[in-house]
Amino acid sequence: MCGIVGAVSQRNIVPILVEGLKRLEYRGYDSCGVAVHQDGALRRARSTSRVAELDAQVAAEKVEGFTGIAHTRWATHGAPAVHNAHPHFSRDRIALVHNGIIENHDELRAELKAKGYVFDSQTDTEVIAHLVDSLYDGDLFDAVKRATARLKGAYGIAVFCRDEPHRVVGAREGSPMVLGVGKGENFVASDAMALAGVTDQIIYLEEGDVVDLQLGKYWIEARAKEGFVRVERPVRTVHAHTGAAELGPYRHFMQKEIFEQPRAVGDTLQGIEAITPDLFGEGAEAIFKGIDSVLILACGTSYYAGSTAKYWLESIAQIPTNVEIASEYRYRDSVPNPNSLVVTISQSGETADTIAALKHARGLGMANTLTICNVSTSAMVRECKLAYITRAGVEIGVASTKAFTTQLAGLFLLTLALAKVRGKLSAEAEATHLKAMRHLPVALQAVLALEPQIMAWSEEFAKKQNALFLGRGLHYPIALEGALKLKEISYIHAEAYPAGELKHGPLALVDASMPVVTVAPNDALVDKLKSNMQEVRARGGELYVFADADTHIESESGIHVIRMPEHYGPLSPILHVVPLQLLAYHTACARGTDVDKPRNLAKSVTVE
Structure with missing residues (x-):
């Protein structure tokens, strides 16, 4: 959600800024812009179209400079419009871009208006620009430090000043920012991926850091009780995936990523010869032996991964497990258990609500923390004692696919590791599970x-306005994920229910115009599920069933069946979610929606 790129160089940095924005497009945005120091003044270009249009605009208007900032915006305060797009100026002296939300912007706006500042937008960001200008007395770094002390909320900012060429200042609090160290030039961005091909020397800024970028030098100060203190942050070599944004033979990134799942799951499980706590980091065995429950914190698709893992953890590891929506958990009174393992799940590792929930749990005395995450250098990994890094690779499509299945793979490993430590996993069972996991890539290819x-089927779904998804037990969260995928990218209203809940309300929705998608593995609940399906047929509902081969569910009038290649026991959810992803994808294609960038949604939700 939102993207920042900034640079100080001795070459024209506009192409670097624009290319950085292109690399961040997958996060989602509804406007974009760039500003530079050019001929002693501030110049900018802004657009509510794609970055490609911005690129053409800066070329036509000959926007060039050695110092500048750029941004992709996902609207929060103020509609998607050019006057609300970043960068924002203050008195043609300060240029600023911002990710996050400033909670006290109304109070600051009133104060700045009283000082004579005129606001051209409805954004909270313009408040920061004017605040920095009001505090500026010749030292931009000092002005930004003083301004951040007044801000409440989350922010990642990059700012430069007309009167100080070759200087950009960045700051972060609750929103990720990185510093890219080049040769005689320096960069700042909200994601290291924005700097791929420019530099692989990356510094991850910590909460409260303010960074001063100049030609060939930089320094960082961290907020402390006595003000700000100079700090050193480690420089990491980060090889961003410069080729990750290539579509190849696929129509959309989402389709590509669906078909990458055999590779992604295989990579996530690569090299695992035995189940050991060490898979999750140093000290994991001692932590695992000391816990008596699991608390999972996540949002969106990651929450459904956690909901699936609850069934595994309680049935295989036999450990009590709670799954909480991160944005709800931090705002309710809960009963903390210091002996609980707090597990966060996030594709990006920068999900604001999940990071805040993690910090809340720690604040309640729950110190045993572990994350399942796709980005090894993310804030989530740095915040947790233990981690399992999935190897999905960069996921461009906003609707998560391969990140979800690799999260499930990592969570199943966690289940087995906890079961083994607790004496609930025999050597025979371990060997059986390892064999099944190694076969997953082949099984996924068969599903594809x-x-x-x-x-x-998608041709029929494209004509509908509503859909119902049913699952039981372990596959109820998979039904939830299927419904989420359909609504995310096709804009068809979809709901999911445990099939046993039909008679408790949802059956009232069923008629001939309501397609009912059913996840039907051959498990202990299949006979119950068949009874639920008959309830749908009796009301004239149209059933679309993904059934294991040996369920003996046959196609007939009103019942459409696609047979899964094989029954996969506890790992069945990883297979059954794939046809639901494909159904959502092809339905969206049939309806002509923007599959990779669905309206109103962002890839990485870095604000509350």
């Missing part, structure tokens, strides 16, 4: 071969 049959 169902795409032509699913495409045929």
